[in-house]
Amino acid sequence: MASKMESLILILLFLFTFSTTIHSSHGSSTGGIAIYWGQNNGDGYLTDTCDSNKYEIVLLSFLVQFGCDRQNKWNFAGHCGDWSPCTKLQPEIEHCQAKGIKVLLSLGGADVAEYDYGLCSPQDAKNVAKYLYDNFLSGQYGPLGSVTLNGIDFDIEKTELYWDDLARELDTFRQNKYFYLSAAPQCPNDPKNFYLEKAIQTGLFDYIFIQFYNNEECAYSTSTGTSLLLQSWHKWASLVKSNNSIFLGLPAAESAARIGYIPPEVVNSEVLPHIKETSNYGGVMLWDRYRDKEADFSGKIVANVPKSNVLLETVTSVSDTIYEYVSVALHSILSKA
Template identity: 40%
Template sequence: MAGYLRASFLALTLALFMLPFFKSSLACPNTVTYWGQHDNAGSLKDICKTNNYEYVNIAYLKNYAGGSPTLDISYHCRDCSYIGAEIEYCQENGIKVLLSLGDPGSGTGTNASQLAQYLWNNFLGGESSDRPLGNAILDGIVFEDFNPGTVLKFDELAKELKNYSTTDKNVYLAAFPPCHEGDYNLDSVIDTGLLDYVWVKFYDDACCEYANNNAGILLNSWFRWTSRTGINLLFMGVPESEKHASSGYIPPQVLINQVLPVIKSSLKYGGVLVWHNFSSDSYTPQIKDYTCKNVENILTWLGTAI
């Protein structure tokens, strides 16, 4: 009897010790989506009200390399200052809202320091008389896979933007590269190690996507990415349906059963980006429902043991 009680005590002690670890490491997956380029996506507030996402990227800011920067979310607004209130709604509900840099245009007159100052004053924590999204302070900037065609260097821009971070407010930086490695636009900024998130486009590329009911090529590519230096958190980018990618669509049950259990073993695993996920879509809820229930079951068992 004494031996049984001693073993039970040790088991309960171990469970108590491991509970914080399970809570942090098995948390429901963080999910990312884009907003601004589709007329049937609903409002930004609609997207955030679903509670399906932890990050929403506003797409896109264009012509920022020496031209006249343009916020291209024309499906939703011309005067977009009212969206500031919707951004703040999202942030109040724990969702980070970032600005995605689209086609920079062909200008050559903007250097990294000037562009960082413009982004800070017009979208982040600075001040300007002409803030396109009102007084809302966005959480950060996303670097995209567009050919700059300019002398603008994203690695220098990342360093300039991070200089605006403070202990009270971090400027979050992310990139959305294609899954084939060696992208000359984004490699340098990834290599800085300054990016908080790298969400990789694991579709539209036969070299590194799910195909022919086989996840082998996809998973091999994932682990090549996790072995890269400079990456803090890595997200798997997938399309929500076959119509949103020319190839590489992963049915949600395949992602849940064959892919997520494998990629979650990486210490760099951050979550899933779904392109283009709308408020009426069921793809992300299926992912979160499955994984979150597994987490709840483990925590319930630990809590009962304790």
């Protein structure tokens, strides 16, 4: 009798755990908006950014100098610097995190002379990974105060070397306490046209923020419409590992990019309905908070970014039904014991 009872309990607990796992996995892929913050004083406070309730991920941009024995430097435009230590951002970061918003530090930035970054060797990648972990991910005191950021973003726009090594080294630090890795490649699918090919192939990045702008071969235009963008999106969907969420990276205003601006009504009607069918769709990334604050691009699309909740609601209903069944069955078994 005891063995039958134990078997029934194990089976019922398995069913409940299975249903909960399904529910959780679908609940984490409903789609949200990521925003880059830090390259214009007009961004406003981080607290205001997070209190807008439009974003799920905020990317602090940028750590602009690192690697090859360079002095580590960051550029948050007019927000903070030598004249005002960036440790003052700690309470703002913690405010965002308390609201459930992920805050990541972005590495790199545009290919300009004042952004001097790169890696010289696998050992150099190891050194940089330790610097990033110690100063931004561990809770120890660093340039942003005693923060534990939610991850590191690779916005690399020059040199292909050793970014895969950096991803693997960072991955070793998150075995005990998980943090996120993201990458922001250009939209051309030819590996020669983006610098993160080897890094992305590691499959270690949780989020891929694909920049569908400033590249004629895969950006929206009034002459080609959305065709080139959607073709590139589907190639990326097949290229990226299934455990990575891919985001549609867009400029938040016409002034934010040389080419590739898409009116929000076109995003809502002609782009999102198609890309949300992709299994590894993650949401929309916008460059940047300053332009979005002015144009309210996010406000015009945010209602359409999430996936349909039909499946999520169905799984929730099934999970609740199994929970009720498990509770009743266990009560019956235990009352007869």
